[in-house]
Amino acid sequence: MKDPALASSSRLGGAVISDRVVASLLEELSNGRYAQADRLPAEVDLATELGVSRTVIRDALSEMERAGYVERVRGIGTVVNRAVLGLRSRLDQKLEYYPLIRSFGSYPHADGIQVMLLRAGEEMAHALALEVGDEVICIKKRILADTTPVIYSIDYLPRSLFGNRDYTRIDLTGDIFEILEQECHQQISSNVAHLKASCGDEAIRAAMRLAPGEAMLLLDEVCFNRLCKPVMRSLSYYTNFFDFSILRKLL
Structure with missing residues (x-):
């Protein structure tokens, strides 16, 4: 089902939408539909669920991989790193x-x-x-x-x-x-x-x-x-x- 927050921001630039996709996926991985998942669905399925393009999904997953939340493994898919998701105060990220x-x-x-x-x-x-x-x-x-x-x-x-x-x-x-x-x-x-x-x-x-x-x-x-x-x-x-x-x- 399309995320209303993402749908309302469809007029925004790709980077803004990508950031919102990252935030949405991290919330789903922590408390939502993917809370027990060890992998995320395929890019095409995520794009359909969130109502965004595959390019936006690809950018969001790249950002999540750089941050260590997931690893994209050829032939397997997008694997979730639960240990990294559980870290709450990381010095390698912006600290607010x-x-x-x-x-x-x-x-x-x-x-x-x-x-x-x-x-x-x-x-x-x-x-x-x-x-x-x-x-x-x-x-x-x-x-x-x-x-x-x-x-x-x-x-x-x-x-x-x-x-x-x-x-x-x-x-x-x-x-x-x-x-x-x-x-x-x-x-x-x-x-x-x-x-x-x-x-x-x-x-x-x-x-x-x-x-x-x-x-x-x-x-x-x-x-x-x-x-x-x-x-x-x-x-x-x-x-x-x-x-x-x-x-x-x-x-």
């Missing part, structure tokens, strides 16, 4: 704080939000392809799960992304990926991340209520748009509230 915290059964919210204008030093200028001294907007906030601090986030955005607009009149307190898309018309397509243990400075330690000697996982990322241009540097300090996984595909 609020959905991640909700997956642990907690209520996410932010406080202690600070927005300030800085000048790029050599390291920041290099990371964001700026000139030393260029303006950078810095957004700091603490993320809580219920009443427990679990993430300290520091995001750096080139001031130039906002053009001539007064950034102080823009709400910069929400999801940073949505801010980039809605306010700067920038869609993140990839990032380069460095992981390390970090104790954080005294201000961060106090905000996160860390015990003496307790360290955090620091995810230091530079995010790139579809033109492969850096548009954000993000420092995310995670407490041991989280248990992360990384999928490593051997090709």
Whole structure:
């Protein structure tokens, strides 16, 4: 039966429809008609069921295979990897704080939000392809799960992304990926991340209520748009509230 959400989006571009097909299939694999299946139906059957073209199905399955949810095996079909489907916090995928915290059964919210204008030093200028001294907007906030601090986030955005607009009149307190898309018309397509243990400075330690000697996982990322241009540097300090996984595909 045709998915109404997919049918209503038939006028949209192929990439948008493909993304929705992926979301629909992942939901069906987790909680729907394919919840017990070890393989997905053939492409032609999926296209009929979802009311989309085989090209869209093929693109969606390719994306799911890259993410490790399925493997397409010649002569066998599309095999489901149940172990990967069960992973809820993967460092090899885009991490959005609020959905991640909700997956642990907690209520996410932010406080202690600070927005300030800085000048790029050599390291920041290099990371964001700026000139030393260029303006950078810095957004700091603490993320809580219920009443427990679990993430300290520091995001750096080139001031130039906002053009001539007064950034102080823009709400910069929400999801940073949505801010980039809605306010700067920038869609993140990839990032380069460095992981390390970090104790954080005294201000961060106090905000996160860390015990003496307790360290955090620091995810230091530079995010790139579809033109492969850096548009954000993000420092995310995670407490041991989280248990992360990384999928490593051997090709």
